[in-house]
Amino acid sequence: MMSQMPQTALSRCPSCEEPLESSDRFCGACGYDLSAVPAPPGDHPTIAMNGAVPLRPDGVPDMPPAAPRQPPVGDASQPPFTGSPVSPASGVRFDRPSEPDDYPLQAPDPRVAGDAPAPAEGTPVCVACRAGRVDNDGYCENCGHAQPRERDHMEHDIGPVAAVSDRGLRHHRNEDAFGLGCATLPDGSTAVLAIVCDGVSSATRPDDASLAASRAASEALLAALPLGTHPQQAMHDAIVAASHAVNALAEEPATAREHAPHQNAPACTLVGAVVTSGLLVVGWVGDSRVYWVPVDRTAPPARLTEDDSWAAQMVAAGLMNEAEAYADERAHAITGWLGADAYELEPHTASFKPDRPGVVVVCTDGLWNYAEAAEEMAQVLPPDASVRPLHSARVLVGHALDGxxxxxxxVAVLPFPAPPQGAGSA
Structure with missing residues (x-):
């Protein structure tokens, strides 16, 4: 006599979840042999990845109480598994390794110098941990933090003129440079000057080009003005000197270059201003600009330079209005620059005799892109710019970064007129 098959107490098929009757020996949907179902274990799982948990006869999830934490067993180096609290929403408890209060850092904690020896006096110190020595590659030997480049953010204030330069938020380096100075004229009055250069990013070594040009132009002005050279002539000669300095970079051996010799020669733009007691002289090559903003803001501001750019050419030829030209993707293609690849050097200079006090703003397109019209620049420039040039330059740079x-x-900020007493050179 064959023995009877044990009846299943399952409510659903283990294979396809089809509802079962208590007398079913096979699943009516998939044919699963219910007699092969092993007896349920005496313990209860503490995790159900699909969200299913055993049910009591009344249909309520049958959840055991949380087990007390057990001491670790086996390899003491392995963290023990401990039960986490039961989720009140799902009733499912997940077991996981206990988490430490603090995770180890991939590099030493920059807040702690540890056993690292104190850097010798005069050695560059990390800007992050203030304890580690900076190696030749620009990284901290204590915390590994990369140090900012010297030119990422520069500020200079010599009293009657100040300038600020910043790398910005998108470029990997700062390819701008500036030069400031004060000179005593033969009559004892003061001339204040600012030169701002913008490296051409598509050229080789644009940062070197802008630095060489700004230094050469500043030095030429500081040498010529005390000799009595007219400021407009001195500005013209300074631009020529800057051009020679940039051209010389292209003549260096190829091994000293950052890129292959077949690439574009180093290049930059230049814009400058000289302010005396009664005269304002500007000079430029490229698309950097000079703006005039009167101290009396009821008087109109003005832009004193014209861009050497595709957009400016379209407007000058009457082919487009200014809004259309500067909206074109070719707008900022420059038609004049300093460098061995330039078509022809054409220094632009102009002189003005303002009839009232004001402020001269000398800047690259990194600023005027966010305040293009003279009226916009006047709105951004602080009202006390004539007495706080450094603060004003910081505000203008901040405006560009916020934009x-x-x-x-x-940007360089020069109040007009220049101070009455000779301040020497700087």
Whole structure:
């Protein structure tokens, strides 16, 4: 006599979840042999990845109480598994390794110098941990933090003129440079000057080009003005000197270059201003600009330079209005620059005799892209700019960064007229 098959107490098929009757020996949906179902274990799982838990006869989830924490067993180096609290929403408890209060850092904690020896006096110290020595590659030997480049953010204030330059938020380096100075004229009055250069990113070594040009132009002005050279002539000669300095970079051996010799020669733009007791002289090559903002804001501001750019050419030829030209993707393609690849050097200079006090803003397109019209620049410039040039330059740079900082940003602020007493050179 064959023995009877044990009846199943399952409510659903273990294979396909089809509802079962208590007398079913096979699943009516998939044919699963219910006699092969092993007896349920005496313990209860503490995790159900699909969210299913055993049910009591009344249909309520049958959840055991949380087990007390057990001491670790086996390899003491392995963290023990401990039960986490039961989720009140799902009733499912997940077991996981206990988490330490603090995770080890991939690099030493920059807040703690540890056993690292104190850097010798005069050695560069990390800007992050203030304890580690900076190696030749620009990284901290204690915390590994990369150090900012010297030119990422520059500020200089010599009293009657100040300038700020910043890398911006998108570029990997600052390719702008500036030069400031004060000179005593033969009559004892003061001339204040600012030179701002913007490296051409598509050229080789644009940062070297802008630095060489700003230094050469500043030095030429500081040498010529005390000799009595007219400021407009001195500005013209300074631009020529800057051009020679940039051209010389292209003549260096190829091994000293950052890129292959077949690439574009180093290049940059230049804009500058000289302020005396009664004269304002500007000079430029490229698309950096000079703006005039009267102290009396009821008087109109003005832009004193014209861009060497595709957009400016379209407007000058009457082919487009200014809004259309500067909306074109070719708008900022420059038609004049300093460098061995330039078509022809054409220094632009102009002189003005303002009839009232004001402020001269000398800047790269990293700023004027966010305040293009003279009226916009006047709105951004603080009202006390004539007495706080450094603060005003910082505000203008901040305006460009708040606007997106897509380019390097450099601006110099010069009050007009220049101070009455000779201040020497700087």
């Amino acid at each position: 997106g900082g897509h380019d390097n940003v450099t």
